[in-house]
Amino acid sequence: MPDPVGRGTETGAGSRDPPDGPRIRAQFATADLPRHLALFYRTRAEQLATVSAFVERGLALDERVVYLADENEVETVVDALDATGIDVAACRDRGRLRVEDARAVYGEDTFDPARTVDGVESLAREAVEDGYAGLRLAGENTWSFEADCEFDSVIEFERDFDRRCPEFEVTALCQYSLDRFDDAAVGKALQTHEQVVYRGRLCENPYYVPPAEALEAGAPLSNGTLLLEQTRDVDRFERDIERREQRLSVVNRVLRHNLRNDLNVILGRLDWFERSDADPGQAEQIRVIRDAAERLLALSEKARHVDRTLESVDHGQVPLLDCIEETVDDLESELPDLRVTLERAPPDAAAAADSVVGLAIREVISVAAERLDDPSVTVSVRTDGPAGVATVDVAATDPFVSQGTRDTLRSGSEESLQHAVGLSMWVVKWVVESVNGSLRMPSDGPVDRIEFTVPTVPSSGPTDRSV
Template identity: 30%
Template sequence: MSHNPVHTDRRSDRTTLGLESGLEALRESPAFRGPVEPLDGHDSNDHLALVYETREEQFAAAVPFVEQGLDRNERCLYIADENSETEVLDAMRNADVNVDDALESGALTLHTKQDTYCRGGSFDPENMLAFLEAAIEEATEEYEALRIAGEMTWIFGDDPQIEDLVEYEGRLNHLLPDEDSIALCQYNRNRFPAEVLRDIVRTHPHLVYDNTVSHNAYYTPPEEFFGPDRPAREVERMLKSLRDRTIATEKLSRRERELKRQNDRLESFASMLAHELRNPLSIAQIYLEQAVTDDGDAAEEVATALDRIEEMIDVLLVTARTSEADIDYEAVDLSEAAADAWADLSPEGATLRVETDRTIQVDPVHCWHLLENLFSNAVEHGSTTPRSKSREDAGEHGAANSRPANATAERATENEQLSADGGLRGDDATLTVSIGSLEEGFYVADDGSGIPEGERATIFDAGHSTEADGIGLGLTFVARLVETYGWDCDVTESEAGGARFEFRNVETGA
């Protein structure tokens, strides 16, 4: 059908108006529950069937449907039959709809079956569709769209053919998608035979029942409903519906599991934060006491420890945000970063062997925390040195968890010495930790006791620890950073039988 220029211009803005499908409007209404997105695979999403059992239930859906149209500057056409026009208007007034102004302006029009469905003396689908086409064209010359709400009990008056009604409902699915219009056909469940309602359900893409808008899994397009192969197509649709419901249930279950993982992750971060901040806070408290009477470097050590706390908070926030994190990438020399982290750890009885000259793109603070946790894990779990000794002993020297700018040089002079093979060696070294290059990244390995193959899949889980007093969050922290950067991480056995962490898909170079 043709449209005047004003209507054509208005139609070009349908997406802006929220009328790409009539269901867009229902999304904005709190009066309806349930999914009201367009039905995938079908063109008609502007045709709804309201199935109700009481007048209260009927008006609870029909009145908000009309009110929403008036609020959106749409003309609303209501066809009354089971209820009188007075009863319909009273129901709208009781819901605080400004009926009088809407009637006076023409935004709301009321009709009966005689001037709509049965004009000409009897029901003719062709005549009714022509009436609606004319009504849509007239309405859209002044309004944004035409909203139709029709009571369907008129069918029991002149005894029209049920086949004609079903044909009409099916043909509406071809008319409405091409027009700025949405229709709500109202069916009283107590008055329509079950076999009729069954066909009505099948000819409406969406259903409204108990104020809930539902995608109609039983909807059958007109060309299929009236086609010669209807039984075969119904079987196909039923099977597809069963499959789709199963898939939807599986997706919902996965989503619930994901939400649980996210909640668990938040809890683990809270524990991790407390764990990671405990040592620097203790150091700060110790030196703060000294700073009261000591004019030496105690105050500087306190400031360094507090800076470390601030860094860890920033890193934890980044790992919590993962893909949404704002990362300051820099070219970081792995050998320098490793020496820096090793110097701050100051482990006794362990040596760092640097076998890489690779540069990676990463935030330097993130890189330091990653390496420090890996080195700490190797020292704590790969050697015979007690888990807390390396950090506690280093704390006595003011080194654990502090990170001055020239940390590498300072730490290498007091507790460590540069070995002939290029490693940072502690006194009486019994463990060697290595860092080297891979084709697309790097690795950190040790020659300690290793990680049993059966535990490698769980070592990154929060709470996993082989120590009685450990809470197992260092490697969880590593995993979160890896996830944030989109790297791949594998845990294997090193050549010496210890643990080996391999990081790939790492951006390298300057």
């Protein structure tokens, strides 16, 4: 095929630093991946960081992983996977992982799209027959420069794979070097993948054309680099806008509804006080006014705290257990009546997580301390779920979150927030979801236990987590 090469001297997007491994690992660990996605990369470090995380996740899910190398030597890929902490030799010996030349699947000299799809289908069926959950396939597409075919034949293979993809237990990652494939090729490739990884971000692809619509799509897209930048920005902007809109909706609801209701209580009691000359009732009415005013002040201050807290969130990897211990120590110093039992995870669960875990822990424990007569809570960390995900559990002997607040958080709406507690729990939900985690309240009534998940990565040194 004609070599669509020659874009390696561009600046701008190409001059940015490659993504870090922990961020893309966290995204792969928590995202619902389609069966067919693409990586667009400029540097080998960027490429290997992404594919290592992709392979690692497949092994953790008990899939058979096949890596098809072309531009990289097989040993280069093996070394990168070893550096991630995967015991490559053991996985290859057991048949869990194959790292081989791409031509073994795509063909030595002549590329036949239909034959190649048949080959992938055979690999998928073989993986399932051998007892694996499915097949995870990562292919370097630079093989196409040496094959006797036009790039449109590669796109035909991509489309045919998509049409037959529902029959496969397959998750495939196609790799496109932006220094090798030109804009026309990138534009065509961009139309054939539902999600893309670009500059360290897993993005929903707004330019994806489903196979059924492909024949009606018209001319291929052009200027692939611009489209990739737009894809990444659109995905980030959409998520940021959704979170900001939800935040503003909640805070505005509080200001419009809760503050207005409490002000009505104050004004109504003051009207009664001004019309009454009955001294025995004055003390009680003053108490009611004071209570309402204090609720108003507390809610107002909490709303300000929420906004400032969310604006100042600082993301960064920290040792998970150290972060939790430091947060607990700080809270026990600030709240003398608080008693926290910290159940430490086993040594092999040592991991790093985003620093927002400390903020989430602080908010949950603060709610319990405020609401409970006996502020005694237990904090534990579990790693018995999916690989690369930790569950943090905060439990008390009595409920500390109302059923109304729980229902509000589950529904994702802002109705019926009656206390500052509701805002604190929204903070927990927002910051946990900002790192692809999730908030759970297992009980059906008033809540005495909060769980949230956070993606994790090894905190130091390679670990054998793949055998």
